[in-house]
Amino acid sequence: MRFRHAKLLLLVALGLSLLVSLGxxxxxxxxxxxxxxxxxYIILAVSLNLxxxxxxxxxxxxxxxxxxxxxxxxxxxxxxxxLNPFASGALFFGALLAGGxxxxxxGLLVGLPTLRLKGDYLAIVTLGFGEIIRVIFQNMDRVGGAxxxxxxxxxxxxxxxxxxxxxxxxxxTALVHSTxxxxxxxxxxxxxxxxxxxxxxxxYKVTAFVVGAFFAGIAGGxxxxxxxxxxxxGFNFMQSIAIVVMVILGGMGNTPGVILAAILLTLLPEGLxxxxxxxxxxxxxxxxxxxxxxxxxxxxxxxxxxVLMLTRPQGxxxxxxxxxxxxx
Amino acid sequence: xFNFEQVDVWQRVIEFLQQLINGLALGSILxxxxxxxxxxxxxxxxxNFAHGDIFMLGAFAGFYLAPKIAAVLxxxxxxxxxxxxxxxxxxxxxxxxxxxRFAYRPLRRSPKLAVLITAIGVSLFLEYxxxxxxxxxxxxxxxxxPVYPLTxxxxxxxNSNQVLxxxxxxxxxxxxxxxxLKTKIGTAMRALSFxxxxxxxxxxxxxxxxxxxxxxxxxLAAAAGILYAISYPAIDPLMGILPGxxxxxxxxxxxxxxLPGAALGGLIIGVTETLVSGYISSTYRDAIxxxxxxxxxxxxxxxLLGKKEVxxx
Numbered sequence: 001m002r003f004r005h006a007k008l009l010l011l012v013a014l015g016l017s018l019l020v021s022l023g024x025x026x027x028x029x030x031x032x033x034x035x036x037x038x039x040x041y042i043i044l045a046v047s048l049n050l051x052x053x054x055x056x057x058x059x060x061x062x063x064x065x066x067x068x069x070x071x072x073x074x075x076x077x078x079x080x081x082x083l084n085p086f087a088s089g090a091l092f093f094g095a096l097l098a099g100g101x102x103x104x105x106x107g108l109l110v111g112l113p114t115l116r117l118k119g120d121y122l123a124i125v126t127l128g129f130g131e132i133i134r135v136i137f138q139n140m141d142r143v144g145g146a147x148x149x150x151x152x153x154x155x156x157x158x159x160x161x162x163x164x165x166x167x168x169x170x171x172x173t174a175l176v177h178s179t180x181x182x183x184x185x186x187x188x189x190x191x192x193x194x195x196x197x198x199x200x201x202x203x204y205k206v207t208a209f210v211v212g213a214f215f216a217g218i219a220g221g222x223x224x225x226x227x228x229x230x231x232x233x234g235f236n237f238m239q240s241i242a243i244v245v246m247v248i249l250g251g252m253g254n255t256p257g258v259i260l261a262a263i264l265l266t267l268l269p270e271g272l273x274x275x276x277x278x279x280x281x282x283x284x285x286x287x288x289x290x291x292x293x294x295x296x297x298x299x300x301x302x303x304x305x306x307v308l309m310l311t312r313p314q315g316x317x318x319x320x321x322x323x324x325x326x327x328x
Numbered sequence: 329x330f331n332f333e334q335v336d337v338w339q340r341v342i343e344f345l346q347q348l349i350n351g352l353a354l355g356s357i358l359x360x361x362x363x364x365x366x367x368x369x370x371x372x373x374x375x376n377f378a379h380g381d382i383f384m385l386g387a388f389a390g391f392y393l394a395p396k397i398a399a400v401l402x403x404x405x406x407x408x409x410x411x412x413x414x415x416x417x418x419x420x421x422x423x424x425x426x427x428x429r430f431a432y433r434p435l436r437r438s439p440k441l442a443v444l445i446t447a448i449g450v451s452l453f454l455e456y457x458x459x460x461x462x463x464x465x466x467x468x469x470x471x472x473x474p475v476y477p478l479t480x481x482x483x484x485x486x487n488s489n490q491v492l493x494x495x496x497x498x499x500x501x502x503x504x505x506x507x508x509l510k511t512k513i514g515t516a517m518r519a520l521s522f523x524x525x526x527x528x529x530x531x532x533x534x535x536x537x538x539x540x541x542x543x544x545x546x547x548l549a550a551a552a553g554i555l556y557a558i559s560y561p562a563i564d565p566l567m568g569i570l571p572g573x574x575x576x577x578x579x580x581x582x583x584x585x586x587l588p589g590a591a592l593g594g595l596i597i598g599v600t601e602t603l604v605s606g607y608i609s610s611t612y613r614d615a616i617x618x619x620x621x622x623x624x625x626x627x628x629x630x631x632l633l634g635k636k637e638v639x640x641x
Contacts, residue, residue: 058441113626119440120375124580125625127573128618135615146611237573241448248445298456305449310434313442 006170013166014159021159032158036226038266039161040219043168045246045262046255047215050172052244053253054181055208056188058123061110061130062216062243067235068106068133069099069217070224071143074151077225082153092155096164096221103217104210106133111209115202127237138232148231156226164222168215173255175211184208188253249308251315260317268304272297342484347606348599353490353559355598356497360552361575362582362590363504364545370521370585371541374440377447378427380572381454382420382546386553387469387563388462389416394470406492409473413496413554417547424546425539433535458565469561472554493555500551501591504544508587513540521585574601574617581624583634592632596620 024032044062051059073095080091110129117125143149175181183204186194195201224230246265250258308316361383368376393412394403401408431450435443476488508514516537519527528534556571557563578597582589597617605613624631 114622117625117629120369120444120584121580121625121629123444124375124576125618125622128577128621131573132615132618135612139609139611245445245448248441252441296456296460299453299460302449302452302456306431306446306453309438309442309446309449310431313435313438 006174010166010170014163017162017166018159020162021157024158033226034266034270035158036156036161036222038263039158039165040222040226041243041246041262041266042165042259043215043219043222044243045250045258046165046168046172047212047219048243049247049250049253049255049258050176050184051208051212052247053251053258054172054176054184054188055205056191056252057115057205057208058119059126059209059212060123060237060240060244061126061128061133062212063235063237063239064110064130064133065103065106065213065216066220066223066239067137067230067232068213068220069096069103070220070230070235071099071137071149072102072217073099073221074149074224074230075143077153077155078149078151088153088155092153092160092225096160096218099221100214100217103220104214106217107209107211107213108206110213111206115205115209127240130235130237130240134232134235137235143230146232148229151224151228151230154225154228156222161222161226164215164218168218169255169259171211171215185253245305249316251317254315254317257315257317261315269297269301272300339483342482343606346484347602349486349490350606351599351602352595353493353598354602355595356494357552357556357559357594358571358575358578358598359591359594360497360500360548360555361571362578362594363501363587364549365576366579366582366584366587366590367517367541367545369579371517371524371538372432372443374432374443375447375576376432376545377444377572378450378454379545379549380568380570380575381451381458382424382549382568383553383556383571383575384458384563384565384568385423385454386416386420386550387557387567388458388553388565389419389550390472390554390557391467391469391563394472398470404471404474406473409492409554409558412472413551416554417550420550420553421543421547424542424549428539428542433538455565455569462565464565466562466564469557469563471561473558489559493559496551496555500548504548504587507544513537517541570614577617577621581621581631583631586631586633586635589631589633 027035044066048059048062051057051062073092076095076098077091082088083091110126114122114125114129137143138146176184183194183199184207186197186199187201187204191201220235227234242265246261247258249265250256250261361379364379364382365376368374368379390412393415394408397403397408397411397415401411427450431446432443435446473489473492478486478488478491506514508517516527516532517540519530519532520534520537524534527537552571553568556567574597575594578593579590580593581596582591582593584590597620600620601613601616604616
């Protein structure tokens, strides 16, 4: 089987991220920030892939779960002052876990009532839930409301980001490829047939939502301690859409493709920014031969999206037909 | 003491009526946008995410047309307003047709998700291009139409704008009803929404009908954009996102694919939102539409006026 060495790979990934993390002070702060974003988006995209790709439930509210996790973790770590590295690590881990668990509860609350719905209706209701979560944070004075919340400690580092990303990939892959997990794919492929075969489709759908939301919450915690500033506006539905786009470009239910898409789509705006010379002085950007890209990079992004969908609607990284040699 | 209470009740009634009228004005704008969503969904079964941005383009078309019209017609006048609205509707109808032709038509046989993502791409494209071309800062919409206060009776203030918004919406709804029920193209649209294959076999030019549907929906969105800009005169390239989402919710609420349902849904969302922001909290207003939607879908997933679809294996 393809995943025989999965646990070994997970350990290697954890070790590698720890190793890089120890030498992280040699890396440029901007590069490091972009790398963290890559890790965070890998977690988000892979966890959404469990819901959208493997279980076939089109969810547009992932940013809402991310917000729950981010705010929870930030509120927890903000209670404490400066700590020694070991204690802060333990605290951060606990905060991430708490954020993930609360997001999972939110996922359960969203999942239970809405999973009777299908397709477009489900999409719009999850979008609605995401927006409601955002508006609730906007009205919570305890976390700064619309003004935003400063996160005091920048605990996010290479180890946590990529360690968590590795754990996410491992859990989602192991879950889907377990005997239990075949149910997710059965629900996606034909819900009625799956139900007729005795699969509890509601349970599978809710499980997918809860697990997906848990990891989205963890990603939110990492995001909070990387940018160190949270605003409800940062978790609007454009954020959810950015994650959905990663899943679709990577190919629904194709974890390696989704990881690649997450990396590429995080790098793309940064790359366009770099090409335009925006990272330097604003005056130079004007004289830079590619300076126009600075103004138009989001337009380029949207055009790329349209062109990709027109030319490869099945996703960028699906090479072979999907179900030809599905594992038993 | 007794008198005091009476005044209090009277004022509450007036206040409620005021909120109701404000809500109806907002709701009729949402209804116009919702019709475009529901028409496209009825025929192609996909959410045209870019529809809210057509609404934005309608408002901006009005913004740039107003000075040109002012050179010909006396401006603030009702004729200038109607001229601007008419031309803006034509421009947006053309844009809608172009978008359908180049972004959606090639994907006619693709999975629904691909079309949805393309629609999101088109939406982003319109928003960011708008930010580049029009500038990201809000602009003040010119005074196209003179505003008269109609009544100040007992604190109830209604101005001509609110009546105009309601009146224009009603006229457009009647025109739409006439088009869909009495004309040949309208019959073709309805046939297509019943069964595209059978409609094509009956000799209906489906591509043309779909283009026409997009033109019609986009024109209504443009009209909504102008009416919105007259009522809330600060316009910016991202103004279409939230009204677009709420109008979509309105379409689902009324039963997607159902034209009277979309109009009804728009009014309900508009009134509910205004009442909630008037009585409970204005900061929660953006969540109201979605709260209503979730409730409705849990109780009656096919929407208020939608038909229940039986699932077949």
